Amino acid sequence: MNRSGIFKRPALLHRQEGRRIICLTCERRCRLVEGGTGWCRTRRNDDGVLYTLIYGAVSSVSANPIEKKPLYHFYPGTYALTAGSWGCNFGCPWCQNWETSKKPPPPAGPFTSPAAFVDEVVRVGCRGTSISFNEPTLSLEWSLEVFRLARSRGLYNTLVTNGYMTPDALRLLVEAGLDGMNVDSKGEAEAVRRHCKGIDVERVWNACRLAREAGVHLELTTLVIPGVNDDSSLYEIARRIASELGANVPWHVSAYFPAYRFHAPPTPVAMLERARAIGREAGLRFVYLGNVPGHPSGNTVCPECGALMIERWGLAVTRNRLRNGSCSACGRSIPGVWGPGRPDRARWC
Numbered sequence: 479m480n481r482s483g484i485f486k487r488p489a490l491l492h493r494q495e496g497r498r499i500i501c502l503t504c505e506r507r508c509r510l511v512e513g514g515t516g517w518c519r520t521r522r523n524d525d526g527v528l529y530t531l532i533y534g535a536v537s538s539v540s541a542n543p544i545e546k547k548p549l550y551h552f553y554p555g556t557y558a559l560t561a562g563s564w565g566c567n568f569g570c571p572w573c574q575n576w577e578t579s580k581k582p583p584p585p586a587g588p589f590t591s592p593a594a595f596v597d598e599v600v601r602v603g604c605r606g607t608s609i610s611f612n613e614p615t616l617s618l619e620w621s622l623e624v625f626r627l628a629r630s631r632g633l634y635n636t637l638v639t640n641g642y643m644t645p646d647a648l649r650l651l652v653e654a655g656l657d658g659m660n661v662d663s664k665g666e667a668e669a670v671r672r673h674c675k676g677i678d679v680e681r682v683w684n685a686c687r688l689a690r691e692a693g694v695h696l697e698l699t700t701l702v703i704p705g706v707n708d709d710s711s712l713y714e715i716a717r718r719i720a721s722e723l724g725a726n727v728p729w730h731v732s733a734y735f736p737a738y739r740f741h742a743p744p745t746p747v748a749m750l751e752r753a754r755a756i757g758r759e760a761g762l763r764f765v766y767l768g769n770v771p772g773h774p775s776g777n778t779v780c781p782e783c784g785a786l787m788i789e790r791w792g793l794a795v796t797r798n799r800l801r802n803g804s805c806s807a808c809g810r811s812i813p814g815v816w817g818p819g820r821p822d823r824a825r826w827c
């Protein structure tokens with residue numbers, strides 16, 4: 479799949495402002511002086527031209543269950559060939575993927591073309607693609623090519639993202655074939671601004687609303703971190719999902735483990751269970767516990783009759799009782815969840 483190459487290519491989204499170039503890939507909207515790099519270190523202004531430095535730079539690739547994204551209401555039980563690169567536009571000190579997200583990209587190395595990646599998706603029997611691990615927005619130019627090729631071959635396309643792409647970047651991704659994404663909703667505005675270095679959570683909510691309007695399947699994840707996410711901030715996230723995105727949008731409350739520069743103890747299961755209760759109280763129909771293998775709150779239950787529809791153990795679907803996307807007990811449609819073998823693209827009802 480790989481041959482050696484350089485990763486520098488002209489970037490797509492930018493605007494000139496005097497001697498500077500404003501990068502319009504993500505909502506940091508960095509102003510790059512000549513010779514300067516953006517906050518993420520993956521974009522550079524060379525001689526008045528903005529370049530991405532990570533086109534075809536794949537730091538890791540693996541065939542993952544779609545449940546690992548996590549996407550629980552999107553082609554359950556299928557696999558997505560997942561690629562990551564280098565860099566991030568957030569500065570979260572608890573990053574669980576810091577080995578690649580906190581490092582600048584190498585100038586050259588094994589080069590993965592979009593066509594070679596999509597060939598690999600088919601060769602290993604995956605049902606679609608996922609761009610993940612580090613922040614996928616930074617791989618915009620490469621992802622667009624991957625998505626176009628993948629869609630033309632009947633595959634699905636997903637992102638696991640912090641949701642900080644600009645509306646223009648999101649529009650390009652949707653036009654290229656983005657089908658589903660999991661967005662990280664990190665917490666209360668001031669805590670996120672401080673911990674993640676100047677991030678405005680309203681931009682993330684805006685991207686989520688735009689994605690829903692565009693028909694992209696959406697699920698949200700909150701890493702529940704002791705000392706960062708208290709009950710009131712969790713309630714506020716759940717309330718906003720229900721009121722701004724819809725009560726059927728799944729919310730994953732996931733256990734955090736100490737990583738990178740954050741050393742608070744791992745999330746107690748009781749704290750996740752409380753977060754789930756908060757989500758249900760706020761009106762969400764589907765709230766899942768993440769990173770707790772075997773916990774019953776990893777299952778999908780019909781919100782109408784309470785019948786168990788999809789059983790999971792960790793990331794594996796061990797039983798799927800859906801019938802054509804509906805509860806096999808009472809017939810209620812389970813939004814976004816298709817039973818095995820259904821060929822349609824996942825869409826909310």
Ligand code: SF4
Pocket residue numbers: 501502503504505506507508515516517518519520521566567616
């Ligand atoms: S993609 Fe990078 S360079 Fe562009 S605005 Fe975001 S952080 Fe800045």
